[in-house]
Amino acid sequence: MADTTKTATLTIDGESYELPMHSPTAGPDVVDIRKLYGQAGVFTYDPGFTSTASCDSTITYIDGDAGILTHRGYPIDQLAGKSHYLEVCFLLLYGYLPKAEELEAFETTVTRHTMIHEQMHNFFRGFRRDAHPMATMVGVVGAMSAFYHDSTDISDERQREIASFRLIAKMPTIAAMAYKYSIGQPFVYPRNDLDYAANFLHMCFSVPAEEYHVDPILARAMDRIFTLHADHEQNASTSTVRLASSSGANPFACVAAGIACLWGPAHGGANQACLEMLKEIGTPDQIPEYIARAKDKNDPFRLMGFGHRVYKNFDPRAKVMKQSADEVLDLLGVDDNPTLQVAKELEKAALDDPYFTEKKLFPNVDFYSGIILEAMGFPTSMFTPIFALSRTVGWVSQWKEQLSDPQMKIGRPRQLYQGADLRDYVDIENR
Numbered sequence: 457m458a459d460t461t462k463t464a465t466l467t468i469d470g471e472s473y474e475l476p477m478h479s480p481t482a483g484p485d486v487v488d489i490r491k492l493y494g495q496a497g498v499f500t501y502d503p504g505f506t507s508t509a510s511c512d513s514t515i516t517y518i519d520g521d522a523g524i525l526t527h528r529g530y531p532i533d534q535l536a537g538k539s540h541y542l543e544v545c546f547l548l549l550y551g552y553l554p555k556a557e558e559l560e561a562f563e564t565t566v567t568r569h570t571m572i573h574e575q576m577h578n579f580f581r582g583f584r585r586d587a588h589p590m591a592t593m594v595g596v597v598g599a600m601s602a603f604y605h606d607s608t609d610i611s612d613e614r615q616r617e618i619a620s621f622r623l624i625a626k627m628p629t630i631a632a633m634a635y636k637y638s639i640g641q642p643f644v645y646p647r648n649d650l651d652y653a654a655n656f657l658h659m660c661f662s663v664p665a666e667e668y669h670v671d672p673i674l675a676r677a678m679d680r681i682f683t684l685h686a687d688h689e690q691n692a693s694t695s696t697v698r699l700a701s702s703s704g705a706n707p708f709a710c711v712a713a714g715i716a717c718l719w720g721p722a723h724g725g726a727n728q729a730c731l732e733m734l735k736e737i738g739t740p741d742q743i744p745e746y747i748a749r750a751k752d753k754n755d756p757f758r759l760m761g762f763g764h765r766v767y768k769n770f771d772p773r774a775k776v777m778k779q780s781a782d783e784v785l786d787l788l789g790v791d792d793n794p795t796l797q798v799a800k801e802l803e804k805a806a807l808d809d810p811y812f813t814e815k816k817l818f819p820n821v822d823f824y825s826g827i828i829l830e831a832m833g834f835p836t837s838m839f840t841p842i843f844a845l846s847r848t849v850g851w852v853s854q855w856k857e858q859l860s861d862p863q864m865k866i867g868r869p870r871q872l873y874q875g876a877d878l879r880d881y882v883d884i885e886n887r
Protein backbone atom coordinates (compact mmCIF):
# COMPACT_ATOMS: atom_id res chain seq x y z
CA MET A 457 0.00 0.00 0.00
CA ALA A 458 1.67 3.25 -1.13
CA ASP A 459 1.35 6.12 1.34
CA THR A 460 0.77 9.62 0.01
CA THR A 461 1.91 12.80 1.64
CA LYS A 462 -1.75 13.80 1.56
CA THR A 463 -3.93 13.49 4.62
CA ALA A 464 -7.63 14.10 5.13
CA THR A 465 -8.90 16.16 8.03
CA LEU A 466 -12.15 15.27 9.69
CA THR A 467 -13.65 17.76 12.12
CA ILE A 468 -16.21 16.59 14.65
CA ASP A 469 -17.58 19.04 17.24
CA GLY A 470 -14.64 21.36 16.65
CA GLU A 471 -12.06 18.60 17.16
CA SER A 472 -9.92 17.75 14.10
CA TYR A 473 -8.53 14.34 13.20
CA GLU A 474 -5.80 13.78 10.59
CA LEU A 475 -6.45 10.67 8.54
CA PRO A 476 -3.66 9.14 6.42
CA MET A 477 -4.28 8.58 2.72
CA HIS A 478 -2.98 5.91 0.34
CA SER A 479 -2.51 6.03 -3.41
CA PRO A 480 -3.41 3.10 -5.64
CA THR A 481 -1.58 2.41 -8.91
CA ALA A 482 -4.86 3.39 -10.61
CA GLY A 483 -8.13 4.82 -9.34
CA PRO A 484 -8.97 7.27 -6.58
CA ASP A 485 -6.88 7.76 -3.44
CA VAL A 486 -8.28 6.20 -0.28
CA VAL A 487 -8.69 7.70 3.16
CA ASP A 488 -7.49 5.27 5.82
CA ILE A 489 -10.08 5.21 8.59
CA ARG A 490 -8.79 2.15 10.44
CA LYS A 491 -7.89 4.16 13.54
CA LEU A 492 -10.90 6.50 13.37
CA TYR A 493 -13.01 4.76 15.99
CA GLY A 494 -10.09 4.56 18.42
CA GLN A 495 -9.26 8.25 17.95
CA ALA A 496 -12.65 9.88 17.49
CA GLY A 497 -15.12 7.30 18.78
CA VAL A 498 -17.21 7.37 15.59
CA PHE A 499 -17.93 4.85 12.85
CA THR A 500 -18.38 5.57 9.15
CA TYR A 501 -21.71 4.72 7.50
CA ASP A 502 -21.65 3.12 4.06
CA PRO A 503 -24.47 0.64 3.33
CA GLY A 504 -23.59 -1.40 0.26
CA PHE A 505 -19.92 -0.37 0.70
CA THR A 506 -20.26 2.07 -2.19
CA SER A 507 -17.33 4.19 -0.97
CA THR A 508 -15.31 1.66 0.96
CA ALA A 509 -12.18 -0.19 -0.16
CA SER A 510 -12.28 -3.44 1.80
CA CYS A 511 -8.81 -4.73 0.85
CA ASP A 512 -5.61 -4.18 -1.12
CA SER A 513 -5.64 -6.10 -4.39
CA THR A 514 -3.42 -6.47 -7.45
CA ILE A 515 -5.75 -8.64 -9.51
CA THR A 516 -8.44 -6.67 -11.31
CA TYR A 517 -9.03 -2.99 -11.95
CA ILE A 518 -12.22 -1.31 -13.09
CA ASP A 519 -12.66 2.30 -14.13
CA GLY A 520 -16.43 2.42 -14.19
CA ASP A 521 -16.66 5.92 -15.64
CA ALA A 522 -14.37 5.13 -18.55
CA GLY A 523 -15.76 1.59 -19.05
CA ILE A 524 -12.36 -0.05 -18.48
CA LEU A 525 -11.75 -3.52 -17.05
CA THR A 526 -8.25 -4.98 -16.74
CA HIS A 527 -6.88 -8.18 -15.24
CA ARG A 528 -3.32 -7.79 -13.96
CA GLY A 529 -3.19 -4.72 -16.21
CA TYR A 530 -4.35 -6.37 -19.45
CA PRO A 531 -7.60 -4.98 -20.96
CA ILE A 532 -10.50 -7.42 -21.09
CA ASP A 533 -11.11 -6.93 -24.82
CA GLN A 534 -7.51 -7.99 -25.57
CA LEU A 535 -7.81 -11.00 -23.30
CA ALA A 536 -11.18 -11.99 -24.82
CA GLY A 537 -9.80 -11.53 -28.35
CA LYS A 538 -6.27 -12.95 -28.08
CA SER A 539 -6.10 -15.15 -25.00
CA HIS A 540 -8.25 -18.01 -23.75
CA TYR A 541 -9.85 -18.92 -20.44
CA LEU A 542 -7.17 -21.15 -18.92
CA GLU A 543 -4.45 -18.66 -19.77
CA VAL A 544 -6.56 -15.95 -18.10
CA CYS A 545 -6.96 -18.29 -15.11
CA PHE A 546 -3.17 -18.56 -14.87
CA LEU A 547 -2.86 -14.79 -15.19
CA LEU A 548 -5.39 -14.17 -12.41
CA LEU A 549 -3.84 -16.75 -10.10
CA TYR A 550 -0.16 -15.95 -10.61
CA GLY A 551 -0.11 -12.36 -11.83
CA TYR A 552 1.70 -12.78 -15.16
CA LEU A 553 1.16 -14.27 -18.62
CA PRO A 554 2.62 -17.78 -18.63
CA LYS A 555 5.40 -18.99 -20.91
CA ALA A 556 4.34 -21.83 -23.23
CA GLU A 557 5.67 -24.59 -20.96
CA GLU A 558 4.08 -23.03 -17.86
CA LEU A 559 0.72 -22.83 -19.62
CA GLU A 560 0.98 -26.42 -20.81
CA ALA A 561 1.78 -27.62 -17.30
CA PHE A 562 -1.12 -25.61 -15.85
CA GLU A 563 -3.56 -26.92 -18.46
CA THR A 564 -2.44 -30.48 -17.80
CA THR A 565 -2.93 -30.05 -14.05
CA VAL A 566 -6.41 -28.59 -14.45
CA THR A 567 -7.38 -31.27 -16.96
CA ARG A 568 -6.24 -34.04 -14.61
CA HIS A 569 -8.45 -32.75 -11.79
CA THR A 570 -11.74 -32.64 -13.70
CA MET A 571 -13.33 -35.81 -12.34
CA ILE A 572 -15.14 -35.62 -9.03
CA HIS A 573 -15.09 -38.24 -6.28
CA GLU A 574 -17.44 -41.00 -7.43
CA GLN A 575 -19.31 -40.94 -4.12
CA MET A 576 -20.30 -37.34 -4.79
CA HIS A 577 -22.70 -38.64 -7.45
CA ASN A 578 -24.96 -39.66 -4.56
CA PHE A 579 -25.25 -36.05 -3.52
CA PHE A 580 -26.76 -35.11 -6.85
CA ARG A 581 -29.22 -37.98 -6.61
CA GLY A 582 -30.48 -36.63 -3.28
CA PHE A 583 -31.87 -33.50 -4.93
CA ARG A 584 -35.30 -33.24 -6.49
CA ARG A 585 -35.13 -33.30 -10.29
CA ASP A 586 -36.73 -29.86 -10.46
CA ALA A 587 -34.14 -28.27 -8.17
CA HIS A 588 -32.51 -25.18 -9.69
CA PRO A 589 -28.95 -26.16 -10.75
CA MET A 590 -27.66 -23.29 -8.57
CA ALA A 591 -29.26 -24.95 -5.51
CA THR A 592 -27.49 -28.17 -6.44
CA MET A 593 -24.18 -26.36 -6.99
CA VAL A 594 -24.28 -24.55 -3.64
CA GLY A 595 -24.79 -27.91 -1.93
CA VAL A 596 -22.31 -29.96 -3.93
CA VAL A 597 -19.50 -27.40 -3.84
CA GLY A 598 -19.96 -27.00 -0.08
CA ALA A 599 -19.85 -30.81 0.18
CA MET A 600 -16.41 -30.85 -1.50
CA SER A 601 -15.07 -29.93 1.96
CA ALA A 602 -16.14 -33.40 3.05
CA PHE A 603 -14.35 -35.14 0.18
CA TYR A 604 -11.08 -33.27 -0.20
CA HIS A 605 -9.75 -32.98 3.36
CA ASP A 606 -6.21 -32.98 2.06
CA SER A 607 -6.64 -29.48 0.62
CA THR A 608 -8.54 -27.70 3.38
CA ASP A 609 -5.58 -26.63 5.54
CA ILE A 610 -5.48 -22.96 4.58
CA SER A 611 -2.17 -22.38 6.36
CA ASP A 612 -0.43 -24.72 3.89
CA GLU A 613 0.43 -22.94 0.64
CA ARG A 614 0.57 -26.20 -1.36
CA GLN A 615 -2.87 -27.24 -0.11
CA ARG A 616 -4.22 -23.82 -1.07
CA GLU A 617 -2.87 -24.34 -4.57
CA ILE A 618 -4.36 -27.83 -4.88
CA ALA A 619 -7.74 -26.54 -3.67
CA SER A 620 -7.54 -23.83 -6.37
CA PHE A 621 -6.85 -26.40 -9.09
CA ARG A 622 -9.62 -28.62 -7.83
CA LEU A 623 -12.19 -25.86 -7.79
CA ILE A 624 -11.32 -24.54 -11.26
CA ALA A 625 -11.13 -28.04 -12.73
CA LYS A 626 -14.20 -29.59 -11.14
CA MET A 627 -16.66 -26.73 -11.41
CA PRO A 628 -17.57 -27.45 -15.07
CA THR A 629 -18.11 -31.11 -14.16
CA ILE A 630 -20.35 -30.12 -11.24
CA ALA A 631 -22.32 -27.59 -13.31
CA ALA A 632 -22.77 -30.11 -16.16
CA MET A 633 -23.87 -32.82 -13.71
CA ALA A 634 -26.39 -30.45 -12.12
CA TYR A 635 -27.80 -29.89 -15.61
CA LYS A 636 -27.82 -33.56 -16.62
CA TYR A 637 -29.53 -34.48 -13.37
CA SER A 638 -32.23 -31.85 -13.90
CA ILE A 639 -33.13 -33.29 -17.31
CA GLY A 640 -32.94 -36.93 -16.25
CA GLN A 641 -29.95 -37.84 -18.41
CA PRO A 642 -26.91 -39.85 -17.29
CA PHE A 643 -23.87 -37.97 -16.03
CA VAL A 644 -21.15 -37.63 -18.66
CA TYR A 645 -17.56 -38.01 -17.51
CA PRO A 646 -15.01 -35.36 -18.53
CA ARG A 647 -12.67 -36.02 -21.45
CA ASN A 648 -9.03 -35.08 -21.04
CA ASP A 649 -8.43 -34.71 -24.77
CA LEU A 650 -10.82 -31.76 -25.01
CA ASP A 651 -10.03 -28.22 -23.97
CA TYR A 652 -11.81 -26.65 -20.98
CA ALA A 653 -14.76 -25.12 -22.87
CA ALA A 654 -15.20 -28.00 -25.34
CA ASN A 655 -15.16 -30.45 -22.44
CA PHE A 656 -17.93 -28.51 -20.71
CA LEU A 657 -20.09 -28.58 -23.85
CA HIS A 658 -19.38 -32.30 -24.19
CA MET A 659 -20.42 -32.98 -20.57
CA CYS A 660 -23.63 -30.95 -21.05
CA PHE A 661 -24.75 -32.09 -24.48
CA SER A 662 -23.38 -35.55 -25.26
CA VAL A 663 -25.27 -38.73 -24.42
CA PRO A 664 -23.87 -42.27 -24.25
CA ALA A 665 -26.12 -43.36 -27.11
CA GLU A 666 -24.38 -41.43 -29.87
CA GLU A 667 -21.27 -39.54 -30.95
CA TYR A 668 -21.16 -35.86 -30.09
CA HIS A 669 -18.97 -33.49 -32.01
CA VAL A 670 -18.12 -30.21 -30.29
CA ASP A 671 -18.23 -27.37 -32.80
CA PRO A 672 -14.92 -25.48 -32.35
CA ILE A 673 -16.62 -22.14 -33.00
CA LEU A 674 -19.17 -22.80 -30.25
CA ALA A 675 -16.36 -23.95 -27.97
CA ARG A 676 -14.56 -20.68 -28.70
CA ALA A 677 -17.72 -18.69 -27.91
CA MET A 678 -18.14 -20.67 -24.67
CA ASP A 679 -14.51 -20.00 -23.77
CA ARG A 680 -15.06 -16.29 -24.38
CA ILE A 681 -18.10 -16.26 -22.06
CA PHE A 682 -15.94 -17.91 -19.38
CA THR A 683 -13.18 -15.35 -19.97
CA LEU A 684 -15.52 -12.37 -19.79
CA HIS A 685 -16.86 -13.52 -16.41
CA ALA A 686 -13.55 -14.65 -14.89
CA ASP A 687 -13.15 -11.88 -12.31
CA HIS A 688 -14.62 -8.52 -11.45
CA GLU A 689 -12.77 -7.22 -8.39
CA GLN A 690 -14.70 -6.78 -5.12
CA ASN A 691 -18.25 -7.52 -6.35
CA ALA A 692 -20.89 -8.99 -4.01
CA SER A 693 -20.01 -12.68 -4.48
CA THR A 694 -16.24 -12.08 -4.32
CA SER A 695 -16.66 -10.00 -1.19
CA THR A 696 -18.78 -12.84 0.21
CA VAL A 697 -15.97 -15.31 -0.50
CA ARG A 698 -13.45 -12.98 1.17
CA LEU A 699 -15.72 -12.41 4.18
CA ALA A 700 -16.33 -16.15 4.62
CA SER A 701 -12.61 -16.81 4.24
CA SER A 702 -11.67 -14.12 6.76
CA SER A 703 -12.88 -16.40 9.55
CA GLY A 704 -10.53 -19.15 8.35
CA ALA A 705 -13.24 -21.21 6.62
CA ASN A 706 -12.06 -23.79 4.08
CA PRO A 707 -11.97 -22.86 0.36
CA PHE A 708 -14.88 -25.10 -0.69
CA ALA A 709 -17.16 -23.60 1.95
CA CYS A 710 -16.07 -20.08 0.91
CA VAL A 711 -16.76 -20.70 -2.77
CA ALA A 712 -20.14 -22.27 -1.92
CA ALA A 713 -20.95 -18.99 -0.12
CA GLY A 714 -19.90 -17.08 -3.25
CA ILE A 715 -22.18 -19.23 -5.41
CA ALA A 716 -25.11 -18.53 -3.05
CA CYS A 717 -24.51 -14.80 -3.32
CA LEU A 718 -24.10 -14.91 -7.09
CA TRP A 719 -27.51 -16.56 -7.45
CA GLY A 720 -29.47 -13.36 -6.71
CA PRO A 721 -31.15 -11.55 -9.63
CA ALA A 722 -29.27 -8.31 -8.90
CA HIS A 723 -25.98 -10.16 -9.48
CA GLY A 724 -25.37 -13.42 -11.36
CA GLY A 725 -29.05 -14.24 -11.67
CA ALA A 726 -29.50 -11.21 -13.92
CA ASN A 727 -28.62 -13.12 -17.11
CA GLN A 728 -31.52 -15.52 -16.56
CA ALA A 729 -33.82 -12.67 -15.54
CA CYS A 730 -32.72 -10.66 -18.58
CA LEU A 731 -33.51 -13.36 -21.13
CA GLU A 732 -36.87 -14.00 -19.44
CA MET A 733 -37.60 -10.28 -19.67
CA LEU A 734 -36.64 -10.12 -23.37
CA LYS A 735 -38.97 -13.04 -24.10
CA GLU A 736 -41.75 -11.45 -22.06
CA ILE A 737 -41.36 -8.26 -24.10
CA GLY A 738 -41.62 -10.53 -27.14
CA THR A 739 -41.83 -8.00 -29.96
CA PRO A 740 -40.27 -4.57 -30.51
CA ASP A 741 -43.67 -2.82 -30.38
CA GLN A 742 -43.93 -3.74 -26.66
CA ILE A 743 -40.67 -1.97 -25.81
CA PRO A 744 -42.14 1.46 -24.96
CA GLU A 745 -44.43 -0.13 -22.36
CA TYR A 746 -41.49 -1.84 -20.62
CA ILE A 747 -39.34 1.28 -20.78
CA ALA A 748 -42.20 3.21 -19.15
CA ARG A 749 -42.49 0.57 -16.43
CA ALA A 750 -38.72 0.68 -15.74
CA LYS A 751 -38.98 4.46 -15.29
CA ASP A 752 -42.05 4.32 -13.06
CA LYS A 753 -41.03 4.81 -9.41
CA ASN A 754 -44.16 2.94 -8.27
CA ASP A 755 -43.36 -0.12 -10.35
CA PRO A 756 -40.65 -2.45 -8.99
CA PHE A 757 -39.77 -3.56 -12.55
CA ARG A 758 -36.18 -2.84 -13.63
CA LEU A 759 -34.66 -3.30 -17.03
CA MET A 760 -32.61 -6.44 -16.40
CA GLY A 761 -29.14 -6.39 -17.95
CA PHE A 762 -29.04 -2.61 -17.54
CA GLY A 763 -27.14 -0.63 -14.95
CA HIS A 764 -24.18 -1.53 -12.82
CA ARG A 765 -22.89 -0.54 -9.42
CA VAL A 766 -19.49 0.37 -10.83
CA TYR A 767 -19.86 0.94 -14.59
CA LYS A 768 -21.36 4.31 -15.30
CA ASN A 769 -20.52 3.82 -18.96
CA PHE A 770 -20.77 0.85 -21.34
CA ASP A 771 -19.71 -2.35 -19.59
CA PRO A 772 -16.65 -3.32 -21.73
CA ARG A 773 -17.69 -6.96 -21.47
CA ALA A 774 -21.08 -6.16 -23.01
CA LYS A 775 -19.41 -4.89 -26.20
CA VAL A 776 -17.55 -8.19 -26.70
CA MET A 777 -20.66 -10.15 -25.75
CA LYS A 778 -22.80 -8.31 -28.30
CA GLN A 779 -20.29 -9.14 -31.04
CA SER A 780 -20.20 -12.77 -29.87
CA ALA A 781 -24.01 -12.96 -30.00
CA ASP A 782 -23.95 -11.91 -33.65
CA GLU A 783 -21.21 -14.45 -34.47
CA VAL A 784 -22.86 -17.39 -32.69
CA LEU A 785 -26.30 -16.77 -34.16
CA ASP A 786 -24.72 -16.37 -37.57
CA LEU A 787 -22.86 -19.67 -37.16
CA LEU A 788 -26.05 -21.40 -36.11
CA GLY A 789 -27.81 -19.92 -39.13
CA VAL A 790 -30.23 -17.90 -36.98
CA ASP A 791 -30.42 -14.56 -38.71
CA ASP A 792 -33.85 -13.51 -37.46
CA ASN A 793 -33.69 -14.36 -33.77
CA PRO A 794 -36.62 -12.40 -32.26
CA THR A 795 -34.99 -12.16 -28.82
CA LEU A 796 -31.81 -10.65 -30.29
CA GLN A 797 -33.96 -8.25 -32.27
CA VAL A 798 -35.83 -7.17 -29.12
CA ALA A 799 -32.50 -6.83 -27.26
CA LYS A 800 -30.98 -4.58 -29.93
CA GLU A 801 -34.11 -2.41 -30.19
CA LEU A 802 -34.43 -2.21 -26.41
CA GLU A 803 -30.79 -1.17 -26.04
CA LYS A 804 -31.31 1.52 -28.68
CA ALA A 805 -34.53 2.79 -27.08
CA ALA A 806 -32.98 2.94 -23.61
CA LEU A 807 -29.84 4.69 -24.83
CA ASP A 808 -32.05 7.29 -26.54
CA ASP A 809 -33.97 7.92 -23.33
CA PRO A 810 -32.68 10.61 -20.91
CA TYR A 811 -33.85 8.55 -17.88
CA PHE A 812 -31.20 5.93 -18.64
CA THR A 813 -28.47 8.24 -19.92
CA GLU A 814 -28.82 10.70 -17.02
CA LYS A 815 -28.63 7.85 -14.49
CA LYS A 816 -25.75 6.36 -16.51
CA LEU A 817 -27.54 3.07 -17.03
CA PHE A 818 -25.89 1.11 -19.85
CA PRO A 819 -26.11 -2.55 -20.91
CA ASN A 820 -24.07 -4.82 -18.66
CA VAL A 821 -22.44 -8.19 -19.42
CA ASP A 822 -25.71 -10.02 -18.87
CA PHE A 823 -27.64 -8.19 -21.54
CA TYR A 824 -26.39 -10.35 -24.44
CA SER A 825 -24.92 -13.43 -22.73
CA GLY A 826 -28.31 -15.13 -22.29
CA ILE A 827 -29.03 -14.89 -26.01
CA ILE A 828 -25.79 -16.70 -26.82
CA LEU A 829 -26.28 -19.35 -24.16
CA GLU A 830 -29.83 -20.04 -25.29
CA ALA A 831 -28.71 -20.33 -28.92
CA MET A 832 -26.12 -22.89 -27.79
CA GLY A 833 -28.91 -24.98 -26.28
CA PHE A 834 -28.71 -24.09 -22.59
CA PRO A 835 -31.95 -23.58 -20.64
CA THR A 836 -32.17 -20.29 -18.70
CA SER A 837 -31.65 -22.15 -15.41
CA MET A 838 -28.08 -22.95 -16.52
CA PHE A 839 -27.07 -19.34 -17.16
CA THR A 840 -26.13 -18.54 -13.57
CA PRO A 841 -24.29 -21.87 -13.02
CA ILE A 842 -22.19 -21.03 -16.10
CA PHE A 843 -21.45 -17.63 -14.57
CA ALA A 844 -20.48 -19.38 -11.31
CA LEU A 845 -18.10 -21.77 -13.01
CA SER A 846 -16.49 -18.90 -14.93
CA ARG A 847 -16.13 -16.76 -11.78
CA THR A 848 -14.61 -19.57 -9.72
CA VAL A 849 -11.09 -18.56 -10.78
CA GLY A 850 -11.78 -14.98 -9.66
CA TRP A 851 -13.06 -16.13 -6.27
CA VAL A 852 -10.09 -18.47 -5.86
CA SER A 853 -7.52 -15.85 -6.91
CA GLN A 854 -8.99 -13.28 -4.52
CA TRP A 855 -9.18 -15.88 -1.75
CA LYS A 856 -5.51 -16.80 -2.24
CA GLU A 857 -4.51 -13.17 -2.33
CA GLN A 858 -6.39 -12.46 0.88
CA LEU A 859 -4.76 -15.35 2.72
CA SER A 860 -1.28 -14.07 1.92
CA ASP A 861 -2.16 -10.49 2.86
CA PRO A 862 -0.55 -9.50 6.19
CA GLN A 863 -3.36 -6.93 6.71
CA MET A 864 -6.01 -9.66 6.66
CA LYS A 865 -8.47 -9.50 9.57
CA ILE A 866 -11.77 -11.19 10.20
CA GLY A 867 -14.44 -9.13 8.42
CA ARG A 868 -16.64 -7.48 10.98
CA PRO A 869 -18.56 -4.38 9.85
CA ARG A 870 -20.15 -2.07 12.44
CA GLN A 871 -23.69 -0.69 12.35
CA LEU A 872 -25.80 2.37 12.90
CA TYR A 873 -28.08 0.99 15.60
CA GLN A 874 -31.65 2.31 15.33
CA GLY A 875 -33.35 -0.08 17.73
CA ALA A 876 -34.88 0.24 21.18
CA ASP A 877 -33.02 1.82 24.08
CA LEU A 878 -32.02 -0.31 27.06
CA ARG A 879 -35.20 -1.57 28.73
CA ASP A 880 -36.20 -4.14 31.33
CA TYR A 881 -37.64 -7.52 30.44
CA VAL A 882 -41.41 -7.70 31.04
CA ASP A 883 -42.90 -10.94 32.35
CA ILE A 884 -45.40 -12.54 29.94
CA GLU A 885 -48.44 -11.89 32.17
CA ASN A 886 -47.65 -8.16 32.31
CA ARG A 887 -47.31 -7.46 28.54
Ligand code: ACO
Pocket residue numbers: 721722723724726750751757758759760761762763764765766815817820821822
Ligand atom coordinates in the same frame (compact mmCIF):
# COMPACT_ATOMS: atom_id res chain seq x y z
N1 ACO B 1 -33.82 -0.21 -14.68
C1 ACO B 1 -34.40 0.93 -14.29
N2 ACO B 1 -33.88 1.78 -13.38
C2 ACO B 1 -32.72 1.45 -12.82
C3 ACO B 1 -32.02 0.27 -13.19
C4 ACO B 1 -32.61 -0.57 -14.15
N3 ACO B 1 -32.01 -1.70 -14.54
N4 ACO B 1 -30.88 0.19 -12.48
C5 ACO B 1 -30.83 1.28 -11.71
N5 ACO B 1 -31.95 2.05 -11.92
C6 ACO B 1 -32.24 3.35 -11.29
C7 ACO B 1 -32.69 3.15 -9.85
O1 ACO B 1 -34.11 3.08 -9.78
C8 ACO B 1 -32.16 4.41 -9.21
O2 ACO B 1 -33.04 5.46 -9.52
P1 ACO B 1 -33.23 6.69 -8.47
O3 ACO B 1 -31.87 7.32 -8.32
O4 ACO B 1 -34.23 7.57 -9.14
O5 ACO B 1 -33.72 6.06 -7.19
C9 ACO B 1 -30.84 4.67 -9.93
O6 ACO B 1 -31.00 4.06 -11.22
C10 ACO B 1 -29.64 4.09 -9.24
O7 ACO B 1 -29.91 2.72 -8.96
P2 ACO B 1 -29.31 1.91 -7.74
O8 ACO B 1 -30.11 0.68 -7.51
O9 ACO B 1 -29.11 2.84 -6.58
O10 ACO B 1 -27.89 1.55 -8.33
P3 ACO B 1 -26.98 0.42 -7.81
O11 ACO B 1 -25.61 0.78 -8.24
O12 ACO B 1 -27.21 0.14 -6.37
O13 ACO B 1 -27.53 -0.86 -8.60
C11 ACO B 1 -27.76 -2.71 -10.02
C12 ACO B 1 -26.85 -1.57 -9.57
C13 ACO B 1 -28.20 -3.57 -8.83
C14 ACO B 1 -26.95 -3.62 -10.97
C15 ACO B 1 -28.99 -2.12 -10.75
O14 ACO B 1 -28.58 -1.31 -11.81
C16 ACO B 1 -29.95 -3.20 -11.23
O15 ACO B 1 -30.79 -3.68 -10.44
N6 ACO B 1 -29.86 -3.61 -12.54
C17 ACO B 1 -30.68 -4.67 -13.06
C18 ACO B 1 -30.12 -6.01 -12.63
C19 ACO B 1 -28.87 -6.38 -13.39
O16 ACO B 1 -28.79 -6.30 -14.60
N7 ACO B 1 -27.88 -6.86 -12.63
C20 ACO B 1 -26.61 -7.34 -13.21
C21 ACO B 1 -25.47 -6.56 -12.68
S1 ACO B 1 -24.02 -7.04 -13.51
C22 ACO B 1 -23.53 -8.45 -12.75
O17 ACO B 1 -23.84 -8.76 -11.65
C23 ACO B 1 -22.69 -9.34 -13.56
